[in-house]
Amino acid sequence: MANTKPRVIIPRNPAKKLQLAARIYAKHIDMASESPLNAIQSNPWSSTGPEIVNAQTLHQQAEDYKRKSELAYQQRDLLLAKIDESIKSSRDLLLGVHRKIPKSLGQWGFEVEDSPKASKKVKE
Secondary structure, eight states: OOOSSOOOOOOSSHHHHHHHHHHHHHHHHHHGGGOGGGGOOSSOHHHHTTHHHHHHHHHHHHHHHHHHHHHHHHHHHHHHHHHHHHHHHHHHHHHHHTSSOGGGGGGGTOOOOOSOOOOOOOOO
């Protein structure tokens, strides 16, 4: 028995959704006055359709920024590994120099907590 209520899938992926919108709009333009989509009152394709190109352009820009952002994070992380080692070495050296007054590391920008660590409770 044939399915009397088929599901028509609308993509969730923005790029695929824009591709679908472009195909619908192209078919609507091709059919001109014969298009059944002329009956749409709210958000008619005559105003929505021309915005597809703008949306696709903005989507492409966002994807480019995403790639550039990922590259910048990778480059930052490479530098941050060396910087982190310098910070730890500085902390260790300054703790040796200021062994009796570790709070003085605050002058170097470190946050120094001198309260004892809370003990972890054992779950029963």
